Amino acid sequence: MNAIVDRLNGLLAPCVEAMGYELADLELKRENRGRVLRLFIDQESGIALDDCERVSGQVSALLDVEDPIQGNYSLEVSSPGLDRKLAKPEHFDRFAGRRVRIRMRSGRDGRKNFSGTLRGRRGANVLVDSNGGCGEIELRLDDIQVARLMPDFRN
Numbered sequence: 001m002n003a004i005v006d007r008l009n010g011l012l013a014p015c016v017e018a019m020g021y022e023l024a025d026l027e028l029k030r031e032n033r034g035r036v037l038r039l040f041i042d043q044e045s046g047i048a049l050d051d052c053e054r055v056s057g058q059v060s061a062l063l064d065v066e067d068p069i070q071g072n073y074s075l076e077v078s079s080p081g082l083d084r085k086l087a088k089p090e091h092f093d094r095f096a097g098r099r100v101r102i103r104m105r106s107g108r109d110g111r112k113n114f115s116g117t118l119r120g121r122r123g124a125n126v127l128v129d130s131n132g133g134c135g136e137i138e139l140r141l142d143d144i145q146v147a148r149l150m151p152d153f154r155n
Helices: 002-018 049-066 089-094
Strands: 020-030 034-042 076-078 098-110 110-122 123-129 135-140 142-151
Touching: 002 020, 002 034, 002 049, 034 049, 049 076, 089 110, 098 135, 110 135, 135 142
Parallel strands: 034 076
Antiparallel strands: 020 034, 098 110, 098 142, 110 123, 123 135
16 A cells, blocks of 8 residues: 555645645545545645645546546545644654654554654654653654644644
8 A cells, every 4th residue: 555655645746736735645545435545735824625626626637647546536635634644754844843742653661652842853763852751752753653733722
């Protein structure tokens, strides 16, 4: 499945970027109603329904021509949301200063789950100022299973 996701990223990211958006993430999943190709788009001014419809139309036409997915699937285009997934290395720099939740593939000191303030990256590691009293910790980027922003409702 990773090979097809990589191929889809390579195919769709230039199309989405040419329209003025970032392809923040892409998922191809099997759900109860069948397979779903889900694109998460972003731009500095935010994402509205019209943006999703516009990207959906362009991407759908490209997918019809290229036909990279065998069988039936549904296409969904959405914003990353308040608890957006940090899917690319540069996301860890862009969202430095924000609170995050991170789940690791393998444990570190008996823990797989970490939360705190994201400080960015140092080489191939992500820096998090942990609210678990540990101070700043370094987590291997390639060992992160999922990292998400924690919504801030104070503003």
